[in-house]
Amino acid sequence: MSFNAIQIILVFVVAFIAAIDQFDFLESLYQPIVTGAVIGLILGDVTTGLVVGGTYQLMTIGNMPVGGAQPPNAVIGGIMAAVFAIASGLEVEAAVGLAVPFALIGQYMVTLLFTVMSPIMSVADKMAEKADTKGIVRLNWLAMIALGALFAVVCTIGLIGGAAAGDALTAFFDKVPWLMTGLSAAGGMMRFVGFATLLRIMLSNDLWGIYFAGFAVATVIGYVPGLGGSCLILVAFIGIAMALYDFQTRVAMKSAGVGSNGGDEDGI
């Protein structure tokens, strides 16, 4: 089955919007249940689109992008599974299987973009220094457009080149396995730069113990099976109790006049 130019352009647009939507916009248009139906409409087989979308959706429930992890990308996966099921009349499971290489490419694209955007944050810093509000707005939109374009191109290649194109694309990455492994490892570590930057400002010398206490509490809770999801809420309960106690004690001390003749109160 071949596609006409209008269908190709429409799929390009759908992939573009869905790619951005997975992190922004309504954060729901990208779900396979929606893209499957839309792709079905475009390619002229709504029923197959609905069935593939619904089936893929049920497969991805429980495989949500929680806590920044990147599973094989469901956006490209959903779109390409619908395309293959409609184009080649495959069973849903087979179509989903053919879509997996594309889902992997999607995951690589996200990893690449999030890596490249990290050093670009220093450009944003320069904009903030100059109070360049338009620059910040432009940067946010440019990054979104870049993500949309990357995904749209991959889906268009898949639409024109068929399933073989997916294997050709992943073949390149298979030749340099260290590249994506290295980039995802580095990507996973970059958040520590963000933490360290916050600590550089917030961590006065007398708060070191509090930092390690937070680390210890989260590590302990993280090791209890079943508590992984609620870890940070429990951490907040303990942290708030500690901070409130400190606040109340110091306010009481101040109103009682304790420390008003201390030497270290002239700081402000």
Added chain:
Amino acid sequence: MASNQTTYKNLTPAQPLDKKTLNKMVWRSCNLQGSFNYERMQANGWLYSILPGLEKIHTDKDDLSASMQHNLEFFNTHPFLVTFVMGIVLSLEQQKADINMIRSVRVAAMGPLGGIGDAIFWFTLVPIAAGIGSNMAIQGSFAGPILFLAVFNAVQFGVRFFLMGWSYELGTKAIEVLTRNAKEFTRAASMLGVFVVGALTSNYGGTTVTLEIANGEAPIVVQNILDGVLPKMIPLFLTLLLFFLLKKKGWTPVKCIVLLLVIGILGALVGLF
């Protein structure tokens, strides 16, 4: 780099933000993750989202710049609950609170919301709404995707708008008590903030090594040994190392990122990751 300014030049509280500006920021918050990246995650999208408010509040250009700079630091929270943090931070900005206080409140609020939002949206709402919708779709009904979109977005935008108005009011009401004890409050909020960053180091820190040392039948798994000494040792060590490089050696964040890229790629080549 963040400036070292800790108070705004113009300390006269700005006019309270009107409903229109607040709503505009709710819509902008949809693109919170537009420039998501591994280093500061949602930071630039966060600044993008609150800019309409900041521009109204800070008429002094130096103050606007100072505010933009500290709001570009690491930020990550749940994308649908972010308006809660926005409301509180904007009420503090409007009252020209101490920058350290604003930063501490921001960090203290963002962490726990992530867990709450995942529980509400990804573990509850999506499985229910998409589950019902999917079964309808599999039977060939176009109402499936429409029902999913309608339910999901009604909840999402209800939450976004409600949290913005509620937390802005909350912050405005609390501000008088807070500024009366500003020094004590900033300290308490810093404690909570540092505690949360400590927890994030462990909770967000997924870095592990896959290195194994050949030892006949039973290879030695390096990660198991590290976990035996102290779980999450690598995230803790890296954070402390980067803190040292940034604070004592005057490294820029970009230099740190390059270092991590080199470690990541070289590590992958020798089979460390």
